[in-house]
Amino acid sequence: MQSSPPALTDENRVIETRKQAEVVHAKMNEKLIPTFKGTLQEQKVNVNSTEIPITIYTPVDVNKTKLVIFFHGGGFTVCSRKTHQTIVNVLADATKTIWISVEYRRGPEHKFPIWWEDACEVTRHILENKESYGVESSAKVGLAGDSAGAALSASICHTLKNIDFQILVFGIFDMRRTTPSYKEFVHPMYFLTPEMLDWLTSSAFRDTNDLTDPRASVLLKPSFENLPPCLLIPAELDPLRDDSYAYQKVLDDAGVKTKMVLIKGVIHGYFSVPDLLSIKDMTPETRLIIINSIYFKIKEFSKNLTNKNTNFHEVNGKISKIALMHQREKFAYAENNDLHVQIVHIPYKSENKDVEFVFTMILPNRRVQLDVVEQKLASQPDLMQKLLSHQNTRTEELHLYLPKFKMETTFELSDILQQLEMKDTFSSYKAHFTGSEAAATAVIITYHGPSLPPPQSIEFKADHPFLFFIRESRQNIVLFSGKFISPPINS
Structure with a gap:
């Protein structure tokens, strides 16, 4: 970040923003969640004497050789498992894979490193207890997330060494925000304004020292070798876009297999799957x-x-x-x-x-x-x-x-994962992620x-x-x- 975060955010604003996020997703969830061809199970994982809720999505005809842990975005402050329920619902159903969505604690009530520790320890627990979550003990485990969730996924891959792949959707990988795209997309029409980023930062972190902690800013890690294959999916009209470019470069330089899929014409927050509706x-x-x-x-x-x-x-x-x-x-x-x-x-x-x-x-x-x-x-x-x-x-x-x-731009996630040599991870489905030249699906x-x-x-x-x-x-x-x-x- 280029300047000190503003004073502690007004918690009323946080409450109102969270409410709005829940409202705009409620109708979608209401429509689609009942169509999920499988089971939804709510559980809790004990982390430092705190119960962290998780939702387990187990589709029909599930492949027990793989599992994905998903972290939602929202600047470590807003959004939740509920706001991202439809996305995980569709992905689990399409991939015939168990997906686990994690409700890590958020700022300003629980600032860094609490939300990072929650995410990391839940992941560690799942890795050590795969069979209790419906997969084989040898099952491959991947991490996925959007925005702040992508940051968590990338960081945890540095800490825990038994991750098999990572899917990072328009992630933020350096909290100092110094790349050119932060200056290029400052207008409110691009949604994620500097003021909003400052507000989210002040809500999620204790002070500016936290911003240079490598757990929060993964681009500041000393080494990038021996990391799992990585799929990066940035949005073209997003202040965070160049973070994905920078992260791909350091991974490539370290010999990590990567794939970049730039979704053109879309702004931050775009994460959608087409063809969700039948006739x-x-x-x-x-x-x-x-x-x-x-x-x-x-x-x-x-x-x-x-x-x-x-x-x-x-x-x-x-x-x-x-x-x-x-x-x-x-x-x-x-x-x-x-x-x-x-x-x-x-x-x-x-x-x-x-x-x-x-x-x-x-x-x-x-x-x-x-x-x-x-x-x-x-x-x-x-x-x-x-x-x-x-x-x-x-x-x-x-x-x-x-x-x-x-207007659509479509790519096959399964094909990309195969290019990353994750053929056994997703092999029997075609999951479409759609962007559009018009920034809407x-x-x-x-x-x-x-x-x-x-x-x-x-x-x-x-x-x-x-x-x-x-x-x-x-x-x-x-x-x-x-x-x-x-x-x-x-x-």
Whole structure:
């Protein structure tokens, strides 16, 4: 870290943030956990006279030759086994492998090194008692985690020598935060702001001396030899991104087998698995959209209001064909004459009254290059906040044209693990992890409404590149940001 952490955080903020994290994941868990094809078992592990809760996910037809211990992210302060329940649920089911999710204690109530000791000692206990967790005594054990959980996984691999592999999703490996990506992604649109990182740091650590403890900052370890094979999965638009690059380099230099899979176009916190829904989960009136393990319900466009062969004008002057859905309806709308852009805020339908999610689009005039708009917004954070809020918006009837798009980047985890010579670890399944050029999984915007009213509406025609954001509108928190620059194949 480049400066001293601020004073002890207000615990009310911690409580409220934890509550929000639980709320936004509750609906997803409620929907998917009952579909888990196996058993969930709650147990506790005694660590220094403290009972640490764990959840054991045992799928049907489980392979007893392997086991994965999972540590959730959340800056060692927020999130829990519950917020990450869906992720572990799906991974265990897909891999036919027992996954154990650990509820280590968190700051500010329990600062470093308590949460590190909890994670390490639970891992040690499981390693020494494999058979009691449903696998063979010779079973291979891997560690996995996202963000802070990835940091824990990496660190424990240095301490305990019987780990067979590690999966590190957008991890933080040097708490001093000195890599270039921390300066590159400071804008609130990238979610993990310097202020948020300072707050989490002050909540999780006692003082700045803790930040240079190699248990917390694994890049400060004196040696990286003889570590287990490592899969690193950073997010492209993440302040933590360069930590993964740096960690891969020191592992490579030490002769450790590594694989890097950069998920392009996504911000920190993105960790999702596609195809979680079967066709029976879809109804004629709604579609379920999964975005970072959150469901959103939105109305549908009428099928007869889709132009299937519309021109889309790309940045390079190329014209592609795309299906454009269109509808006349009232939306929150604004214009900015300095940027020459239109802004529309499309609400998601939600049964959860504690949060309000909005899909916001910023559409430049066709004569204005999207990268010019991006540069201006990046240099003027206040302007970005203004555009993303409902400030200066008015309710207008729009003739709204939107591309129906599903933007994904998919990789096969099983193939990657085989490249890391972990063929026996995951061999009989294909687990898909999806990212997207638009920083959201399976973004499908569809509406259903009455027949078209008389004209007089403002045209909002997204037939050329645009920016989009998924926000919690009450607090104007950006969950995802991205840009649509060209139609996907088979759009």
